[in-house]
Amino acid sequence: MAQTIHKYDAVVVGAGGAGMRCSLQLAKAGLRVAVLSKVFPTRSHTVAAQGGIGASLGNMDEDNWHYHFYDTVKGSDWLGDQDAIEFMCREAPKVVYELEHMGMPFDRNPDGTIYQRPFGGHSAKYGEKPVPRACAAADRTGHAMLHTLYQNNVRNKTQFFVEWMALDLIRDSEGDVVGVTALEMETGEVAIFHAKCVLLATGGAGRIFAASTNAFINTGDGLGMAARAGIPLEDMEFWQFHPTGVHNAGVLLTEGCRGEGAILRNKHGERFMERYAPKLKDLAPRDFVSRCMDQEIKEGRGCGPNGDYIALDLTHLGGETIMKRLPSVHEIGKNFANVDVIKEPIPVVPTIHYQMGGVPTNIHGQVVVPKNGTPNSIINGLYAIGEASCVSVHGANRLGTNSLLDLLVFGRAAGNHLIDTALASKSHKPLPANAADYSLSRIDVLDKSSGGEYPQDVANDLRKTMQLHAGVFRTQASMDEGVSKVLAIDERAKHLSLKDKSKIFNTARIEALEVANLMEAAKATMVSAAARKESRGAHTVDDYGDTPEHPLGRNDVEWMKHTLWYSEGNRLDYKPVNLKPLTVESIPPVKRTF
């Protein structure tokens, strides 16, 4: 049966912050752009972001982009590319002001400027003291931002395809990307989107872990699409654990709590972060705080009957501040922990939160891969932005507020790059014959399936395995074991079966298709992690501890490089980190203390 073909200049896959910042740029320039999303745009997980957007506006204390640049490089444990980091930090004030002009309801200071709060790892004067840099709308910054972006896209008549799931990239014989296939959930039909350019903005794959701050839809679909099309994934061993996920629920409590003054305490009521990070204390970067919490728990100072959590104490902030600055935190405490945070501390544990790795790109968002001896050769017709991408501004550990910033800066930059390279006047490359066959055959297998395993059973086993073998605390032996377990699950994932064979809004089928993407993300993570024989940022391995030669286990001579994982044969390759910023001096690596 012939597939319906939709023809657009650009197809953006994903309507989160990254996708909609980009589509806005394109729609304003009059390009024909389609945005595909698994959910109605304002239901994308950007909506859950709470704390803020990082930008050195200096509204409340002296700040400038050089400090932000320094903090981000250091936060990344020197795995971030310094050209991309400089670009992001310099653009930051501009993209925040633009968002304000679009109507974003930021909180305000008495002088009418945007309110900013301190956040982990953000400092003034190169690490001297915390600085308020997170531009916030109460603790609903992501919600306010996502709705503002949607509203402006409505105004500029962006064409949305809501509840369409992209399945696979279409590449022609030269390897150029010429479109995607996608499934319309309501009808179960597969269509082809023929485009001059495809942008992956599908967000992270946080659902490869059991306890996660991520939404159910965060299944790494863009990663799966890229991996199946032979494109490598970069730095997937680096996953951020957020220090304050609600114990037993996974729901996040923003770092803005600590930005507003909340304190982490062990069972003795001790503010233990003072011991580990004398300068930044509770506001040290996330990888560092998560490991300190883990250590407190391991050494028997955890709270509760099982000694398995840490207490986040907001009680001294007072009801007024909490209800004004952290209303959602109050709501979450009530709903998910039966705790009134105004009156008592709330149980928290480090919880998987953010994927630092992703589809490799340059600072224009163009996807780049090694080819003929050049590490960053461009794939025509393909861009990636947001959490799905790895540009790499976050390196081995992202600073809070830098992700929303990343979405705005690189969503906009990708749009501008397409406009500047005159996408409108280019013509479509022809589609290859039978462009939808591969996707159709994947669906056909599911439709004919019987007697296989239920997709969520396989996915749950995968999540447990990842939690155990790729968690906050890693050992070489456990990661090696994790690799063989994940590969075994991958075999099982090839034989899923559905009972529900309906064409109409078949959520069981959608979940099964998502499992294929989860598998690619999980294999990339596990294989890349087991291969990296050092500790760096979020990838901290017990076997590689602190020595004079390798500060905190980091081995810059052998391992200051980006991992590239290819799905075929689980092959690994590496490429150098870019230590050269665009205009300023490089920040040389030192031991990270706070």
Added chain:
Amino acid sequence: MADKRIFEIYRYDPDTDAKPRMQTYEVELDGSERMLLDALMKLKKQDDSISFRRSCREGVCGSDAMNINGKNGLACLTNMLTLPQKVTLRPLPGLPVVRDLIVDMSQFFKQYHSIKPYIVNETPPPEKERLQSQEDREELNGLYECILCACCSTSCPSFWWNPDKFVGPAGLLAAYRFIADSRDQVKEERLENLEDPYRLFRCHTIMNCVDVCPKGLNPTKAIGKIKEMLVKRA
């Protein structure tokens, strides 16, 4: 502790069913299913064909609105302890059903779009942010937090009867969010747009909307303020 629950769920798949039916399930909860959404997901393991939307599982995305024992709410914010042993789930009332608990929300979004849900300010922006006083910003509280879940509009009798003409509580709350923003320059046009026997004035202050909003917002109050402004203008 065994906690056996009976679920009665509205089922309809246009592919196979001539008409909708109610299907009864029994589920044993083990205490780890805190919210209705957790219980529903457990149920979906028994019968993978039960269809509903869900995403964030924390009440911010607005996906899993449904009619729970006769009242609209979000499954992910409905604690199982607050529900009786028997739970009856139906799709949001008044909108066409796509399948099971999934409704076609086009009409709802059309009304949202009809109020021009974006700031209009044609003065060239300054290099930095437009300034807004803390008091002016406060005006937006209780308005901008809407998650477009449609619990309110689909519990409003006026919206059931005139979904194509009456903007409905969610849309009117959004309308007031922009009217109230000190940065917006087209208040008059916005009021003009609502000065209509149907668009605004179909609201008879029945307050169902306030009663069901999972975010604790008050569309009726916003509607009252718009009415007041229209009266003053007249």
